[in-house]
Amino acid sequence: MSNLAEGFERGGRAEFHQFVVIAKGLCAEVRSRLNVALDIGYISKEEFGQVNNLAIELSQELGGQRASIYKQKGSVK
Numbered sequence: 001m002s003n004l005a006e007g008f009e010r011g012g013r014a015e016f017h018q019f020v021v022i023a024k025g026l027c028a029e030v031r032s033r034l035n036v037a038l039d040i041g042y043i044s045k046e047e048f049g050q051v052n053n054l055a056i057e058l059s060q061e062l063g064g065q066r067a068s069i070y071k072q073k074g075s076v077k
Helices: 002-009 013-039 045-073
Strands: none
Touching: 002 013, 013 045
């Protein structure tokens, strides 16, 4: 959420797009850490499943947002 807020406040589509991409990457990082937490027994399989599913859903939403911003500008880089 912080990445999205920062990107939005910077005022340009290209910067917002960049921060959406960063947020999506952080979702992958969270999922990686969830796997570690599961492997070392810090969380249960049920907890892993619930949080991992939320992270996947958020990642998909961020992917849609990224695509939408990209289309609005035509080519955001």
